[in-house]
Amino acid sequence: MNGYRLVQPRYGAPRTGSAVYIFVTEDFSDSVRVKADPGRHPASDVYPVMKLNAVRHFQTGIYDYKVMTSTFARVASGWPLAKVSFSSQEWCGHVYHQLLPRGGKEDGVFHSYFDGEADGQDNLPQPEGGIYEDALPIFVRGWGTTYLQPGESRKGPFLPSLLRARLDHKKLAWGQATISRSAGTSTVKVPAGSFDVSVWTVAEDGGRTFTYEIEAAAPFRLVRWSTDAGEEASLLGSTRLAYWKLNGPGGEQHLAEIGLKPASALRTER
Template identity: 35%
Template sequence: MKKILFILPVLAFVTSCQDQQVSTTSSTDPATGAQPQFSSYSAAGGGATSLDKYWYQGKAEISHYALQQNRYKDIHEGEAVMIFVTEDFLTDKQVKNDQYQNPNSIPILKNNIVCKFPTGIYDYSMMTSVFTPVNTQKYPRTMKVTASSQEWCGHTFMQINDRDKGYAVSLRSYFEMEGDQDNVVAHTLLEDELFNRIRMNPSGLPSGKIKMLPGTMVARLMHKEFQPLDAEISVTPYDGREFTGSALQVCRVVYPTLDRTLEIVFEKEAPFIIAGWKDTYLSMFDKKMKSTIARRTNTLLDAYWSHNALSDQPMRKALGLTTFVK
């Protein structure tokens, strides 16, 4: 029992699923008619093979996280939801393949992250969507990222598209210093795609000093220019006590110029469940180091798009959601 969670935070996407009455998961490669194989591109051994069975069962993986969000001068209690699902994706239009009439279609792993938290009397709702091809040998780059942020002052929207000459970045913002922007940045690893890369093959993550485009959510919260930054990345066993799970590993990213450290904690064995994340950086408002922390509480595998009736609303409790629960 599980799913409605995605439904409230992501109304536009749910409407698409509901109106067309189709599964969002992909079961075959539209170009070849064969099931796309995670095992061809993921970690060797039985763990890799199990990824095929895990991701192609007609369900999404939905995880709820208890959120402590660094914003203004305080740490605010909230909740986050992470939804992983396989879909068929058009490489030319860079949208979900709904009609199955376009041959330029490939299987991707999509990750939607929804974060909601109050700041005093008003609240924030932030969402990021990341679309990463399953066949990382033929398509080594994430093809698209979208991010939106809504709060009572105004809202922003950001989109990143993979193009031949780099990533095309569009920003539309309520804030004067940001406004409307369109530019192209060099192809570099995206922080936002790290979650997908971990789920597909954590042993394939880079290590050492690299260039990286910071996460779209934190870029908006910090109001930073979106450009590749120097970063250092590592994957090591997790020996802390803030997260729980089986044989945990941590992907750590350090940005020296931002005084920022991101830690993504995940289970070592397939399907590499995300136990949570910790993002530490200087608050813009009091210049003190604070951490955003998200800890996993519940995970469900379900075709959530088929549960959109009032009678399905109690399922939110099974997911661990605290809002609109009956």
């Protein structure tokens, strides 16, 4: 579990907020594309995934945004994508969007409160070697992967994130991007401390450039990321916790371990 200080551009201004990135392994059912309960599915239908729950919370004037992306990558060479789902909640309404790679194509569905969007589908190809922006925080952490050695770069198909599709109100479409890894390491200082990092850069053709600074030694934490559009996040704190067991009174004290505080209680007048 990692807490971040977030700067999220929205409506022409930088918005301060927080992000929580939770990495957890779990068993996944291929037939229904959800977490597999023990003994409920045949062994042939179940495989392990790395799940990233990426939660962002930021204020835009009187109202706030709460957005979450869940990315499921198969624990196998290259981290093949199994599913991405996204939801956004703010005072104007809410949105849901998901992608399921199946049989060499991407089956997507979305539901939106915006006129002209409402309910729709994505029918996209699944190109060989395609990289998903939503999976980058898993991919660049490099557990056991040799996608890029230090100093190398590679160009390939690239799909923007579901969050970006929502904020920009654009249909998803594959483009091209060049992914590069720094030849050496450097030292960066963030609220969580000083870290030696390897720098990964993703440059879209005719689009944005992303920078991910990854801890050079295990556990290879995502220390900082930024884009040339003004988005930035810096690590506040990191811990390993069975967070799903900490939903009782007092569990909120563990938020301090990732640099966050509990949400303030509403004040009421008597």
